[in-house]
Amino acid sequence: MRCPFCGNIDTQVKDSRPAEDHVAIRRRRFCPACGGRFTTYERVQLRDLVVIKTNGRREDFDRDKLERSIRMAMQKRPIDPERIDQMISGIVRRLESMGETDVASKQIGEIVMETLARIDTVAYVRFASVYKNFQEADDFDKFVSELRPSEKDKPKTEE
Numbered sequence: 509m510r511c512p513f514c515g516n517i518d519t520q521v522k523d524s525r526p527a528e529d530h531v532a533i534r535r536r537r538f539c540p541a542c543g544g545r546f547t548t549y550e551r552v553q554l555r556d557l558v559v560i561k562t563n564g565r566r567e568d569f570d571r572d573k574l575e576r577s578i579r580m581a582m583q584k585r586p587i588d589p590e591r592i593d594q595m596i597s598g599i600v601r602r603l604e605s606m607g608e609t610d611v612a613s614k615q616i617g618e619i620v621m622e623t624l625a626r627i628d629t630v631a632y633v634r635f636a637s638v639y640k641n642f643q644e645a646d647d648f649d650k651f652v653s654e655l656r657p658s659e660k661d662k663p664k665t666e667e
């Protein structure tokens with residue numbers, strides 16, 4: 509796994525353990541070249557999903573993108589980050605289990621709203637209000653592009 513900080517490809521796994529109730533393996537990695545530390549997650553992927561956007565464009569489903577939009581809605585909410593990871597995995601699992609490789613971005617938005625509605629009303633309202641706007645703007649991506657660039661590209665790090 510390439511180091512996200514210096515690009516060195518020879519990084520070391522320092523620790524591996526189950527996460528999200530054994531749905532994922534969390535690995536802590538260390539880069540001997542720059543001393544950087546980062547975390548990766550290994551998850552089952554049942555199928556390669558393709559998102560069909562409202563403008564008809566197709567793009568590979570990106571779990572990180574979904575995660576960013578959900579974390580933005582969950583910002584400062586008293587919800588355990590592990591719970592959010594589980595929630596995201598649950599949404600992805602549902603998408604993968606629908607039996608189709610192609611998924612409409614609208615369908616994804618609806619599943620996210622349905623899930624958020626059960627977990628946190630404030631996050632639900634936030635997501636729904638942004639979602640409604642990008643339905644009007646016909647672009648699901650608007651949500652993500654509004655994220656600050658510094659947050660968008662920051663790799664997961666921890667001490």
Ligand SMILES: [Zn+2]
Pocket residue numbers: 511512513514515516539540541542543544
């Ligand atoms: Zn490095």
